[in-house]
Amino acid sequence: MVLVPLIDTLQEEREGDIPSFVASDTLASLLILYTYILNMGQISSSLGLEPAAACSSSSPFTNLPADVLLLISDHLDTPSALSLSLTSRGAHAFLLHALLRTRTVSPQDKHDLLLLLERDPANSSLFYCPPCRALHSFSRAPGHGSGLALPSKCPATQDRFSPVGNTAWDMTYARARLALNAHLYGAARGIPLSALCAEHTCVRDAVSVHCTTAARVLDDELFLHRRYTLTVRAADVARFRRSTGPRDFRLCEHTSFFANSSPHRQYVPELHRRPWTGGDGLVPCENAPGSCGVCLMDYDVSITPSADASSWAVVIRAYHQLGDCRTPDDWKWARFTESSAPQSVGFPDRPNRRGSYYYPGMVRRTWLDDDFAQQDRPMASEETAVSTRLPAWCWRYVLTPLLAMGYGKVILKD
DSSP states (O other): OTHHHHHHGGGSOOOOOOOTTOOSSSHHHHHHHHHHHHTTTHHHHHTTOOOOTTOOSOOGGGGSOHHHHHHHHHTSOHHHHHHHHTSOHHHHHHHHHHHHHHOOOOHHHHHHHHHHHHHOTTOTTEEEETTTTEEEEEOOOSSTTOSEEOOTTOHHHHSEEOTTSOGGGOEEHHHHHHHHHHHHHOGGGSOOGGGGOOEEEEEOSSOEEEEEEEEEEETTEEEEEEEEEEEEEGGGHHHHHTOOSTTOOEEETTEESSOOSOTTOEEOGGGTOOOTTOSSOOOOEEEEEEEOSSSSEEEEEEEEEOTTSSEEEEEEEEEEEEETOSOTTSHHHHHHHOOSOOOSTTOTTSOOGGGSSOOTTHHHHHHHHHHHHHHHOOOOOTTTBOOOOSOHHHIIIIIHHHHHTTSOOOBOOO
């Protein structure tokens, strides 16, 4: 039997992710699972991409008879079968023709196939762009402004938000998706969260704003924390309050620092308050909370005078929840960038925060709760750690659920 030498090779250990084309718990699916681990990088080789360094030039999978490959393909859905046809040039030669002869490939099938290729371990320089319905390349060069090689008219580069209209602070959909890809599929298939963390100073007429950004993934969703630090001279407060119009400072697309003529904008009330004694000065406050009613953005404001009362220090901390970034149509992301024009005041016909269970302050609380959790989280000790030679996917998807049910206690290491 051709299966005997193939199964014998399964004893060889090989780290890898769970294959994307596992369809059922049949013998065929098990064969695909293990042969995929033994043949990572075959997809990229057949597409003319640079193969992974660990790939072998030959393997038992490429020697399977055509009828066995067809039998395996019969157990798979169309996107997974197409993915299987790309694992080797030999399989592609006859398997793809057989699939196209017996199945209809729908647009959804093509979409799902591209998602499979995005997750493939060897395709570490590609990601799926939903607006283009295509795979784009990227690099992991350090720095906020580098790393993407997108077509000039790619919608993913226009779907973005910047607090002051400055590209140095841009948060684009493509960058957010890649950060989540690194979290979901492994560091090699995306960019690190540090690539989202810009630090920049923007100078306007009466004030300069220094902004820092921190990023986290909590419950498989992207969160941003932006800190705006301003120093305003007492003599320039009135001039500072007139910084409205197209060049507004803003915390999100719906919340500007100051009130303006746009009916779609809220503002930060603490920056408008005047002392009861009169004058144009600011009013001190500490961690005064606020929230956007449209997107998932919470903030707090602290205003303190200098020792000689010659200036004011203003610190605004904004917290954004952007969702899982799997599609730009997800309302959590769509309300963050508002890449399409609003239809009416208050956006009643579009999904937004007012129609959700995200109460004011919930995003800020989630971020701060994680701060406390990180402080209280114990460090793993060497005495309690257990090393394993099992594949990482086996620990992650098989043993971890068993441990959660009470079958022992162990610290897992990938």
